[in-house]
Amino acid sequence: MTPNPPDQLLLATGISKTYGAVVALRNASLGVRPGEVHALLGANGAGKSTLVKILTGAVHPDGGTIAVRGRERTVHSPAEARRGGLVSVYQEPSLIPDLDIRANLRITNTPVESFRHWVSELGLPDLDLTSLARRLPLASLRVIDLARALANEPDVLMLDEMTAALPANLTERVLEVVGRRKGGDSSVIFISHRMIEIAELCDRATVLREGETVGVVDVTAGSDKRIVDLMLGPMAAEIPAAAERPAAAPRPADAQPRLSARGVSDGRRLHEVSFDLHPGEVLGVVALEGQGQDELFDILAGSSRPATGSLVVDGTPVAFRHPADAIQAGVVYVPADRAEALMMQRSVRENIALPFVAGVRHWAMLNMGAERKTVDEAVATLQIDARAGNEVRRLSGGNQQKVTIARWVATGVRTLLCFDPTRGIDIRTKQQIYVLLRELAQGGAAVLLYTSELKEVQLVCDRAIVIFGGRIVAQVAGADADEPSLLRAAYNLAPDEVIPELAVAFANPDGAPGSADTAAAGADPDGPGGGAPRAGDAPTGEQSEDPA
Template identity: 65%
Template sequence: MTSESLLDASGVCKSYGPVAALRDASLTVGPGEVHALVGANGAGKSTLVKILTGAVRPDSGRILIRGRDRKVHSPAEARRSGLVSVYQEPALIPDLDVADNLRLTGTPVDPFMKWVRALGIDKLDLFETARDLPLAVLRILDLARALAIEPDVLLLDEMTAALPANLAEKVLDVVRRQCETGRSVIFISHRFLEISALCDRATVLRDGETVGVVDVEAGVEEQIVELMLGTRTELGRAAGKPQQSAGDRRPEGETPRLRISNLGAGTKLEDVSFDLQVGEVLGVIALEGQGQDELFGVLSGSRRALTGKIEVDGTEARFRHPADAIRAGLVYVPSNRVDALLMQRSVRENIALPFCAGAWGPIDMAKENVRVDGAIERLQIDTRAQGEVQRLSGGNQQKVTIARWIATGVQTLLCFDPTRGIDIRTKREIYSLLRELAAQGSSVLLYTSELEEVQLVCDRAVVIFGGRVVDVLPADIANEPTLMRAAYGLPREVSSDAIPGSAPAHGASGIELGPA
């Protein structure tokens, strides 16, 4: 296989500081093959893509294209050696028109236009500024530009996302035809239906390692899901996890802490409704980019909703600024600690920050000490490294972002993947804390990319796919395979029944093409 493979990457490793994004990834693509690259969130797909396209240098590993070692790393170099990629965010320069974008990359116009037509866009004004074109068209143009220079290996990252069904179909067609000429395509997708319809083989990544290469045939979904889950470290049950969920204990009709109806925002969040009960930990499960960022953005007051309404304790609420959300008792813990922390300041200042927002005057240090020390003790934050927060470990940093709200007396905690990239002990502590808070009458909305957390800490889980709620599961049946299937838009019980809904369950809102 190796001798005749177009692309052969092996032993690729890459670390960002102490975090290993790729441990030992490999990928082999033969001629005329459509090869799927799959993995759960944070498995290392995007890092591998960046390395293949030359945007990032690997720490170690070998990349052979047509059997030749590739040493220089830059997108231009990758392009010259025959590997071209189409990213999720189109690489067209927003302020240049299409013709200038072609000239910038040295793309010949005629083949480009030929591909544009083949991809289903009949009318294209070359002098239209890229910024003014709809996202779907930009992605098609990006693809046509890549095809026009006839690459040996074409890398498509979630190519059909944000495409209406008719264009997505054309894209799949073109990909198939591309392979008939002996060229290969690496296809990254969250959609099993596309993978099984299109791909020959699939490489599965988990925790930065290639854990398997499978031939795509009937029933391959099960095999892939299994590989993606693997045998994971047992985290153990969090302390105080009730056997009965809060949702079950509550009588019907009681006012929920938070009721969300038909919420839509941005381009990804379409229509989401659910209730968060008092004293409940509600999990939110979604693959990357299904609208969860927008959901949490709206709830935390960082962005505006386009449609729908939010009710807090039975009264409708509108948030124009995070301060409004905080006043309504909704506080936000982002996954990326860099977004929430003052890295150059002390633990104390970070925890006391919400108090300063409203009180500009002299600080009552005695009172602050009591509050801050209380929060530090409750979360067992290791403050031996006095001084700047950036010197704390990731786990301790995450605790600081939560401690800030414990000190203020929290009602509703919006946690966005709070345990991403932190050690197991801290994870356990955070689980216990969330359960404790719920037992005391707080509510927690927990988006998590670690599926097992649903059974460890949540009472229920809502699954979002394509900007809509596709399933709501009580924790006792929300095991990892079930959640994984639901997150991929597959029905709850895989059976021989026909899969409901048309191929990509994406809301293909009518996008007008060509110049308006």
């Protein structure tokens, strides 16, 4: 603590920003006290990311003021913001792919020793600094981004959906490290769609809706509901209930699967994976980061070829040599990374219509009327807000995600492969995607869904397969797929074993409690684990707001 702490470490008031016709922020304000972890919440497109970009100088506001430690300042660039103590970790990794980690650190003048310290605190002690950024998995890149930010010893650290792409074990480390910063001289602004992480970690929350700050809430037990009400605003009533799963229809024993994998291996990460995907079902795939699920989806989508094993679609053996072959066979793929799936400079319409024109047969004149009709239907079905539709890059993340799905739904989908489709998007859009996947399955489609959010499995999937170390280690019925059992299966543990990271977290009196997922796995969320007092280094009385 500074001897005479200013009331607000960071104070932004009246911030506004428009992109063409779209108002991203109209009157946003945010006040962060020293030593707190402050949540920034809001539905999709509420303006959270824009506000963070403005605070770090990546985007220039149309109006409003920003004061740091009581002194008004204009931030012109991220580098200037970083020197001023404002550091952000964005949703997309900000490392240069073709440089190794050490060179990436040098660019931002990050002290290597300090970085090493943080990166091992965050759960990657064996990171090789000479590896190229492009060769590392997304989760590692995000952790590296965070460690780099921490090593710069920021006054205000902004984390935008930091945990979104992380597996449960890394999420827990991140939450613990961030939690330890409480009560010090610096603060953290934390953006997340996972309410339980907010409850776990944050002291106060600022809620944005449609570009405006609609409330600041002390995070206490039971503040979830108020936060959600604020986020959703008057629209709350329109939100559909969680997808209702009809009683599993009995499947004739001789029913032909839509897609079968038999002993599929990629030669490195994936070993002898076999499963059947039937029409009318949503089959979940559950795995910790890097267990071979990426390779499995690449093979199923025709992006890479299996080393051994075979695929059968509708009873016919297939050998996909290109995604076009998979699409031809009715197997379509929604990748995790929207930047992989979308043409950011092109319109919503061209993006949705892209598969219609891909084959040589469709190179001739387009039937613009028919195309417009199909695209409009898909836009309506997925409730895409296409007002900024001339360029997909101007859409919010959730709307972009819907465009990647609309592309396939537009012409009727037979077999849909979805890789983490709800990563980093708001609750309302997630709900819409759940409902959509259920509806597709009811309409006879077969859906394979990998998700890093375990609770989605029970909500959406009829059953789930769990992959560990490249092999299928468990199969769980949708009804039994609660988070604790899935997490155990994902760690390949027997039902009564204690998850190792969790045990460490519980044994350490100074450690933050585990993440949402693992706290639930502790069987009793109100027990000593879930409600452990948070760290002796927080002398300022924040414990009173502890969720327990």
